Amino acid sequence: MILVKTFFAENPLRNYSYLISESESGEAWAIDPFEASPLVEYIKKNGLVLKGILNTHQHWDHVQGNTPLGQAFDVPVRRLKNSDALRLSEEYTLEALDTPGHTLDHQAFVWKIKGEPHALFSGDTLCNSGVGNCRGGR
Ligand SMILES: [Fe+2]
Incomplete structure (x- = not known):
């Protein structure tokens, strides 16, 4: 089973961070x-x-925890190519989806169960106070 723990930061930007774990392996x-x-x-x-860190894009409010988290567990930040998928277990994958707009390098991550989409980690493509702005790559 996959568990998704959501971390909400009480700040004006209302950031969400996620930890996706597989219950049997603990990965x-x-x-x-x-x-x-x-x-x-x-x-x-x-x-x-912890196996690694993924970022939807490079804005500071999405990456500022990369260094301390990576150092705490000696894990890398991974950048996936479009359609690359991490295998979380036999049935579960997390697939990268290029979604340029908010930034040119923006990616969303599609959580799939047996190949079927189940949930989307959309980063700033969709924001909790509206759709993400498109600033042409900044
Ligand atoms: Fe952003």
Whole structure:
């Protein structure tokens, strides 16, 4: 089973970070870590094995937790190519989808179960206060 832990940062930008973990292996991936410490605490408390960090795009409010989180568990930041998929378990994958607009390099991640879309991590393509702005790549 896949567990998705959501971390909400109380700031004017209302950032969300995610930790996706597979319950049997304990392997986990972080998406857009804004603040590292809540994720570090959760990973340690639950005995998870962080495999890497993914970012939807390079705006500071999506990457500022990369360095402290990566250093805490000695894991890399991964950049996937369009349609590349991480295998989370036998049935679950996380597939990268290029979604240029908010920034030129923006990606969303599609969580699939047995190849069928189940959930979308949309980054700033869709924001919780409206659609993401398109600034032409900044
Ligand atoms: Fe952004």
